[in-house]
Amino acid sequence: MTTLKDVAQHVGVSISTVSRVVNNEATRSVNPETRRKIWDAVTELGYQPNKWARQLVKGGQNAPSVAARVGCIVAVTQNKYNHPYFSGILEGIEKGLVDNGYELAYVQTGDDLRNPATLHRILHENVADGLILVEGLEPSLYEMLRKSVPYLVGVDVSDPGIPRVTYDRVEAAKAAVQHLLDQGHKRIAFIGGSGLSQDMVKEKRYRGYREALREAGIEALPEWILNSHWDVETSYQITKELLQSGKKRPTAIFAASDMMAISAMRAANECGLRIPDDLAFVGIDNIEMSAYSSPPLTTVHIPKFEIGSIAAKTMIDYIHGKYPLPVKISVPFELKVRASSVSESKS
Structure with a gap:
């Protein structure tokens, strides 16, 4: 199944750029040539925006009982979606949603939310049913999102009032x-x-x-x-x-x-x-x-892909009322010893 990441890699742009184009977001300009390449890739790869919502209307057997829209906000200020740590988590989130019949509606960063037009759209015009927050946000932004979005799931956030996926x-x-x-x-x-x-x-x-x-x-x-x-x-x-x-x-x-x-x-x-x-x-x-x-x-x-996948599944379970109380899921880590810390004489 083709994902946003597949289209982004095919064109050589970020996931956020593809998301803005296929969702017709006008809050940040995209070069016309880039926009054309993205739509060409969408057609060539067979990517279907809002596929699960359309399947629900048709009464598809595998469609979710509620056409929930799940967005994601990543608190990263540099390298954005090419970031070698956060991109692994994003990949896990998208795969986890798609495998369970949902679609990643959009991806934004904390910096994106400082744009008043983007923030207004997320809070009032394009409100998601659920939002996955990857790492923390400024308290004022976080409180605005809590008031507007029904379901929040955090990755490495400190708020015990929402379901969280983390490592120690x-x-x-x-x-x-x-x-x-x-x-x-x-x-x-x-x-x-x-x-x-x-x-x-x-x-x-x-x-x-x-x-x-x-x-x-x-x-x-x-x-x-x-x-x-x-x-x-x-x-x-x-x-x-x-x-x-x-x-x-x-x-x-x-x-x-x-x-x-x-x-x-x-x-x-x-x-x-x-x-x-x-x-x-x-x-x-x-x-x-x-x-x-x-x-x-x-x-x-740090199992980045698994963290994202678990966050997606946690969001889906949360939307369907499977968690009467916020849960905290902690994933294991593992030391990988290589040559930067052990000389050949010791290895």
């Missing part, structure tokens, strides 16, 4: 740092971001890093806490600055995402350091690129 970020980070401790490292730096709270202390992966060090009786130096604001280029720059500063250098770095870890590894290479002998690295997410970095990156695997 604190324990995942602790597993990553514990691996470095097991390799004999005591001087371990951290690269991450502060998120919506703008407070690094509240960030769960940072908390896991600090807890692992505290339990090992180690205190991290303040200059080894690098806030990249989740930006890959900033991660590269601040890592290079640290390594060239002449100050006491860490022997290992835990990065709160693989993307930041890989850019920091480039900085280490450019500074003439050997990985992992001079400086070891561990990331988190296990994006596809992490297995092909130089050297391959040790990371914590």
